[in-house]
Amino acid sequence: MNRPRSYTIAAVLIVLYNVISLMFELPNLLQGPGEISPGVEGPPVFLSIINFTLLILGLVSAYGVWQVQKWGVTLALIVAALGILTGIPAIIFAPFLALRVIGVIGVIWSAAIIVLLLRPRPNSITA
Amino acid sequence: MISTTPHADPTSPQLPGQMHRELRGGVRLSGDVLLSHGLLYGILVAYASAVYGxxxxxxxxxxxxxxxxxxxxxxxxxxxxxxxxLPVRSWLHTCIDRLVYDWHDDPYAVINELRQHLDLEPDQTPQTILPAIVATIAATLRLPYVEITAEFGSGAQTTTYGTQLTQTDPLTIPLIYRDVQIGALHTAGRRPNEPLSASDLRLLHDLARQVGITLHAARLSNALQASREQLVTAREEERRRIRRDLHDGLGPTLAALRLQLGALRHTVHDNPDEAVRILDELRADVRSATADIRRLVYDLRPPLLDEFGLVGALRNLELSTDELTRTVDAPAELPSLPAALEVAIYRIASEALHNIVRHAQATHCAINLDVDETTATLCVTDNGCGLPASYLAGIGHRSMHERATELGGSVTILPMLAGGLSIIARFPRTGAQDD
Incomplete structure (x- = not known):
């Protein structure tokens, strides 16, 4: 198997992003709805569940990308696109600027993953 | 969508129902198309949202x-x-199409799919397998245009799927089996000004190898069928000839004998002289009938073969001239050969000697018979004038070729450096022994 370097970087980025996000998302999911600071409501539970599902799918897709599988790349693209789409409300409706910045970083991260996955020509791949 | 141009047989092949459905839906509404469009517009929406955020x-x-x-x-x-x-959409479109269409996770799956489609064909004739092959290649590689031109015994046949898009680079891959080109696979890029990728080319070459083997098998199947038909025809011709000989030759002779015997019965006491004359006629007629039977039997199998064996028969081959000397070189212990092979060797040697006597102006000829475990080789060499410059194969040479080909052998005619000609007939022994 001859893995393009961009796929290796993309797989590492996906794993890093998803593991870090899981560390923040898991307490939210276990804690349930509540205030993240006095007077400020946290994200709804369904959003946390969607995020959690996307993160798990992201890890699965990272394995597929690492193995240079077409399904892995496709799944990673879908998850990254959904990551951007779910990250936009977090940016727009974030109560603090710090949260908004974190959201922007997440969006840029996902965009970078998309670019890395679409960059290599498949003809350089011998799967 | 598929057109077949059989140069010999203009009947249009019918595509199986399953294949037809796949072709209709394969390119326009396949999962890959939906995936490609879904990814494209999903990422575009994500892009717009990301820019805004x-x-x-x-x-x-x-x-x-x-x-x-x-x-x-x-x-x-x-x-x-x-x-x-728009630029982002264009870039994404190219990248996603490449990802969805050009990436073949498992080339063997494509080859396997081709095999499965071919297995669905009830009879493996060129008329049925060529449409199946072009349709499978076009559907599995999402190619808009695939054409195969193949040579069969009955002539060249061209089968086309789709049409070549303008501004696409044409590509021709030869279909080869054991260094022999059987046909050619023509295709072109999926999009204008975009040649096929390296992975596509690798896969197409792998497929071309499989297609070459398949077409070769189809050609063999065709040749076998033709050979069977020739065999049946030859058998019927032989029966008709024997029937004609018996009916027109021996039958009337025996009937005449019966009549003469009846006349003899009436005259033997009253007119002994007349009886003697009839007896003389009877004797001549019986001799004629015996000659007819001998000729009939000789046509079936030369009696010399049973009388002297193959080597002895070659030594005793009758020559119509005394000016030609002959030597026969053969193994002391000739292994047992199939009857058909013995007859073919004998007939070819006989024909070769006949030609030498008639045309070669030779004074000596050598018959060499060599038999090993795999091959029986007959070589007839003379010291005559050789072939004329304007030589055209006559009935005799064609007959020798046919006799050899019937048994899977071959005949080669070589001019000798010192003058004269060498006729070499080679026969495989394994197939002959199996018979």
Missing amino acids: IVVTCGGFIYWWTINPPWWFTLLALVIIVATI
Whole structure:
């Protein structure tokens, strides 16, 4: 198997992003709805569940990308696109600027993953 | 969508129902098309959202860490999105199409799919397998145009799927089996000005090898069928000839004998002289009938073969001249050969000697018979004048070739350096022994 370097970087980025996000998302999911600071409501539970599902799918897709599988790349693209789409409300409706910045970083991260996955020509791949 | 041009047989092949459905839906509404469009527009929406979110957040930075920047930041985001959406869409379209269509996870799956489609064909004739092959290649590689031209015994046949798009590079891959080109696979790129990828080319070459083997098998199948028909025809011709000989030759002779015997019965007491004359006629007729039977039997199998064996028969081959000397070189212990092989060797040697006597002006000829475990080789060499410059194969040479070919052998005619000719007939022994 001859893995393009961009796929290796993309797989590492996906794993890093998803593991870090899981560390923040898991307490939210276990804690349930509540205030993240006095007077400020946290994200709804369904959003946390969607995020959690996307993160798990992201890890699965990272394995597929690492193995240079077409399904892995496709799944990673879908998850990254959904990551951007779910990250936009977090940016727009974030109560603090710090949260908004974190959201922007997440969006840029996902965009970078998309670019890395679409960059290599498949003809350089011998799967 | 598929057109077949059999040069010999203009009947259009019918595509199996399953294949037909796949062709109709394979290119326009396949899962790959849906995936390609879904990814393209999903990522485009994500891109527009990302640009909007990032620009608005940057506005927040610029305006003293405020959450709600001025309205014109939203306008700026919209302008950036409108200005870049088309180039981004074009780039994404190319990248996603390449990902979806050009990436073959498992080339063997494609080859296996081709085999499965071919297995569905009830009879493996060129008329049925060529449409199946072009359809499978076009459907599995999502190629808009595939054409195969193949040579069969009955002539060249061309089968085409789709049409070549304008501004696409044509590609021709020879279909080869054991260094022999059987046909050619023609195709072209999926999109204008975009040649097929290296992985596509690798896969097409792998498929071409499989197609070459398949077409070779179909050719063999065709040849076998033709050979069977020739065999049946030859058998019927032989029966008709024997029947004609018996009916027109021996039958009337025996009937005449019966009549003469009846006349003899009446005259033997009253007219002995007449009886003697009839007896003389009877004797001549019986001799004629015996000669007819001998000729009939000789045509079936030369009696010399049973009388002297193959080597002895070659030594005793009758020559119509005394000016030609002959030597026969053969193994002392000739292994047992099939009857058909013995007859073929004998007939070819006989024909060769006949030609030498008639045309070669030779004084000596050598018959060499060599038999090993795999091959029986007959070589007839003379010291005559050889072949004329304007030589055209006559009935005799064609007959020798046919006799050899019937048993899977071959005949080679070589001029000798010192003058004269050498006729070499080679026969495989394994197939002959199996018979």
